Amino acid sequence: MTDNLYALTAISTSSQADAFALVDKALRALSVTALDVKALAVPRSLAERRSARVYSLPAGVDVNSLTQSLRALEVQAPMDWAIQTVASRVRRYRLAVFDMDSTLIRCEVIDELARYAGVGEQVAAITDRAMRGELDFQASFIERVALLKGLDAAVVDGILDAMPVTEGVGELILTLRARGIYTAILSGGFIPFAQYLQRQFGFDEVHANGLEIDRGVLTGKVQLPIVDGDYKRKTLVEIARRRDIDLADTIAVGDGANDLPMLTTAGLGVAYAAKPVIQKQVDVQLNHAGLDGVLYYLGAGSELGD
Structure with a gap:
């Protein structure tokens, strides 16, 4: 059921590599491998200063630990993110x-x-x-x-x-x-x-x-x-x-x-x-x-x- 599956949406408003590298670091710290990572479309007028990705997370991921890890890292680069159930996101x-x-x-x-x-x-x-x-x-x-x-x-x-x-x-x-x-x-x-x-x-x-x-x-x-x-x-x-x-x-x-x-x-x-x-x-x-x-x-x- 989608209520038990999670997606991590990340929005970078600076260097794409810096922000998404932090997401990758948070996932590695918990030995989590995303099932899929997709880039999301960004309005052309914002393409130089915004990028976004959605990470499909494996079943059983520790959402609380991942949240704490991301919050500890987000001060290093401007980034918005949210962990939601797939059902909530769609x-x-x-x-x-x-x-x-x-x-x-x-x-x-x-x-x-x-x-x-x-x-x-x-x-x-x-x-x-x-x-x-x-x-x-x-x-x-x-x-x-x-x-x-x-x-x-x-x-x-x-x-x-x-x-x-x-x-x-x-x-x-x-x-x-x-x-x-x-x-x-x-x-x-x-x-x-x-x-x-x-x-x-x-x-x-x-x-x-x-x-x-x-x-x-x-x-x-x-x-x-x-x-x-x-x-x-x-x-x-x-x-x-x-x-x-x-x-x-x-x-x-x-x-x-x-x-x-x-x-x-x-x-x-x-x-x-x-x-x-x-x-x-x-x-x-x-x-x-x-x-x-x-x-x-x-x-x-x-x-x-x-």
Whole structure:
């Protein structure tokens, strides 16, 4: 059964030889010989700085020991990798949900708003602790939003114009939608930014926090309910139920402590450039490649030479 067979997917973002030599070293250390090794197709625009392979592992491989060996070696070269059951890698997923801040975009929008409000450092420090799981998300969110009181709402448009979208988002969502996978943003950030990404990339639905505005300025008050970790988990489950999708056929991608509930509930949780507390609890990670690198964990990239 494929549930008992494993595949190791490795994505190199520097010297192909250096990264894959580390994989070979980890396998040799455990006296493991891959049954098959295949190169995966890489977009032409990335061919000079990305390469990928999938290793078919023999039955009975010690996944925990191999994981520990790879983690010890990965500091030597930029490389993303994941050990998955073959069934997980080739599964026909039907729903994918994404965190927004520091996942789909390379910033925290509440920090950007705070910078305009003159409280950037104060809010950024609270955000960092919340994303690391050191503070209660709801309490810290209320505290941060209160510091935005009086900010001119027009700054939202300025932030939207310069919002740094993560590399690979367009390719990822286009491919998921082409596969018939329903996509949603579940964000602890704010609706205008999530809706902007929805318009740009075609997400099917978005869930985020509202910005309360009165006479053109932010009131500093929070609109309920707050989209926190539990809200994200419940929304993932609700969308799956509504669309008659088994949770095993769902994907969740995120980076912070408030993403952990949905990452551990979905059939496949991917920690993207995640905080240490998340990396310790989510096995499938992506830390170097663009967000489209998630596709390699879904069996994408037709094998070269096949």
